[in-house]
Amino acid sequence: MAPRQCQICNLAQSKYKCPSCYVPYCSLICFKKHKESPCVKPPTSEAKTAVVSESPVVKPLTVGKSNLVLQKSQLEAIASSSEIRDALNDKSLEDLIRRIDSSPNAENELEKAMAEEAFHLFTEKVLSTINPKP
Known part of the structure; x- marks a missing residue:
């Protein structure tokens, strides 16, 4: 995972x-420059829905290589997988994913998470869904 670029100065990591x-x-x-104008907290999903596509991604994302971005068909395959949706109902897996996402060193947290069997199995399900074997 590539380091993220500062979205304020666009110069530093x-x-x-x-x-x-x-x-x-x-x-x-x-941070102080960013706070000069109000920012909006992404909506929390108080009422969780079974349809993944209704949860919009609000965080800005910068990817250096376009081949690291999933295609629409791959995202749809993930969203329509009952196996993946069922796995995401696991509170401990949800907490683990939130910890990775909110970490200042997400790559390190991801490496730690891969040591946990539940997360490893989840990532295998996602990978087999986006890259089905013929």
């Missing part, structure tokens, strides 16, 4: 995320 809107930033200076 981000080390932090805004606690309100999750925009990556690199320093206190950039």
